[in-house]
Amino acid sequence: MDLPATARMWPYEPSNSPLPLPPQPVVFTQQNLHWIHPEPIEAQSMTSDEIKQSVAGWKTDDGLTIEAILQHEGAPPMKDRALILLLGELANPRRLADLYAEPLPIINVRIDDICRTWTDSLDARMINPGVHHVTVARTPGWWESAHLGFATMPQVRHLMEGLEDRSRGSWKPGKLAEGQVHVLYDATLAPPTDEDLAWDGETERVEIQRPTFDGPELPLNEMFTPIHTRQGCYNHRGRLARCAHYLHRAFHNNLFRRGSARQWDDVISIQKR
Numbered sequence: 001m002d003l004p005a006t007a008r009m010w011p012y013e014p015s016n017s018p019l020p021l022p023p024q025p026v027v028f029t030q031q032n033l034h035w036i037h038p039e040p041i042e043a044q045s046m047t048s049d050e051i052k053q054s055v056a057g058w059k060t061d062d063g064l065t066i067e068a069i070l071q072h073e074g075a076p077p078m079k080d081r082a083l084i085l086l087l088g089e090l091a092n093p094r095r096l097a098d099l100y101a102e103p104l105p106i107i108n109v110r111i112d113d114i115c116r117t118w119t120d121s122l123d124a125r126m127i128n129p130g131v132h133h134v135t136v137a138r139t140p141g142w143w144e145s146a147h148l149g150f151a152t153m154p155q156v157r158h159l160m161e162g163l164e165d166r167s168r169g170s171w172k173p174g175k176l177a178e179g180q181v182h183v184l185y186d187a188t189l190a191p192p193t194d195e196d197l198a199w200d201g202e203t204e205r206v207e208i209q210r211p212t213f214d215g216p217e218l219p220l221n222e223m224f225t226p227i228h229t230r231q232g233c234y235n236h237r238g239r240l241a242r243c244a245h246y247l248h249r250a251f252h253n254n255l256f257r258r259g260s261a262r263q264w265d266d267v268i269s270i271q272k273r
Contacts, residue, residue: 012094014127025107048222052078075103081150083223088134091147099162105150108187114179115139116243120231120261135228137267141206144191173224174270183215191244231261
């Protein structure tokens with residue numbers, strides 16, 4: 001697809017939330033989308049400081065680094081930012097523009113042993129009957145692509161408020177105690193199919209061989225993840241409705257309100273403070 005130069009031109013339709021998502025790294029600003037070319041990293045794992053230092057030097061076609069773009073915008077540098085996993089609409093440039101987000105670098109990552117799934121709740125601000133936001137749940141053996149943002153702490157709080165729809169405390173930035181996150185260069189990585197999921201009546205898992213990692217692993221204990229702490233996620237007769245298998249409209253029309261909800265701490269564990 002042709003990549004637009006401004007966030008307001010990015011395709012977005014609430015009933016298809018959160019698609020489409022950026023196919024390559026980008027620095028979001030209200031005025032411009034700066035498309036970035038990722039550079040190879042040889043390390044097998046990196047700390048938060050190491051990945052921020054490395055990504056700060058990634059460039060646009062015009063040779064502008066991410067750090068230079070932030071400096072031009074008068075925004076805090078990479079070293080003053082935290083890692084936040086963007087699983088759904090918070091990676092969509094148009095939605096970030098609607099939330100009046102500050103400049104935000106975003107890169108592609110891969111998540112393993114955890115999956116993106118729909119919350120069992122509605123955000124009616126944008127459309128009737130509403131938008132289902134994306135949360136996270138465990139699935140051993142699973143993999144798929146996602147996005148990682150580099151946000152200031154005020155930005156993290158602002159993004160959580162943007163998801164809450166006046167329901168304070170329904171979202172929180174937790175730190176996962178399970179799963180893996182790696183930098184991803186091949187953003188066309190396909191997740192397992194529905195047929196690849198093994199189901200024993202209690203647990204879903206993927207037992208086929210996972211693809212080779214093409215980027216370093218990032219530390220979960222140094223990364224925020226938006227967690228829905230009310231209804232948690234949708235319970236489809238004991239199974240999850242994964243975003244990779246059910247797009248937004250299909251989920252709402254065919255599954256929503258035909259099952260029940262799971263509590264968030266039944267489907268994912270976070271690190272204790």
